[in-house]
Amino acid sequence: MALALFMAGGLAGCGSGSGSAGTSALRSSPSETGQQEDARFLAIVEQQGVLSTKPDADLVKLGHLVCQDDLGxxxxxxxLAAAEVVSKDHSLTQAEAEAVVQAAIRIYCPDMAP
Incomplete structure (x- = not known):
């Protein structure tokens, strides 16, 4: 529902000069985009059967950590990236960590795909 309202607000204000509703919707777009990415990331992780004992917010943080990739x-x-994920969340198996890494690459940093 929030996405539909955001889209409608963005379209209503887009190029029509119709006031602040479109402008405020455009200002909130980075936050909306981040939330959409996080939701897509969590959906992929769930589809892969990842069973973390951590809250969703912590899995999202792990996904972003993967994309920092300081060591390449x-x-x-x-x-090795998956092993790093396991070291941050001991409730994950290696296979689950690999799923987290793959989802992170797909959603947060597709330019870093092997």
Whole structure:
């Protein structure tokens, strides 16, 4: 519902000069985009059967951590990135961590795909 309202508000104000409703919708778009990305990330993780004991917000943080990739692990050795995820969330198996890494790459940093 919020997405539909956002889209309608954005379209109503787009190029029509019709006041502040469109402007405020446009200002909130980065937040909306981030929420949409997070929802897509969590949906993929759930579809892959990842069973973390951590809250969704912590899984999202893990996904963003994957994309920081300070050591260049994603392209060189994605399994090491998954091992790093396991070290941050001990409730995950290696296979689940690999699913988190793949979902993070797909949603948050597709340019870092191996």
């Amino acid at each position: 692990m994603l392209k060189a050795a994605p399994n």
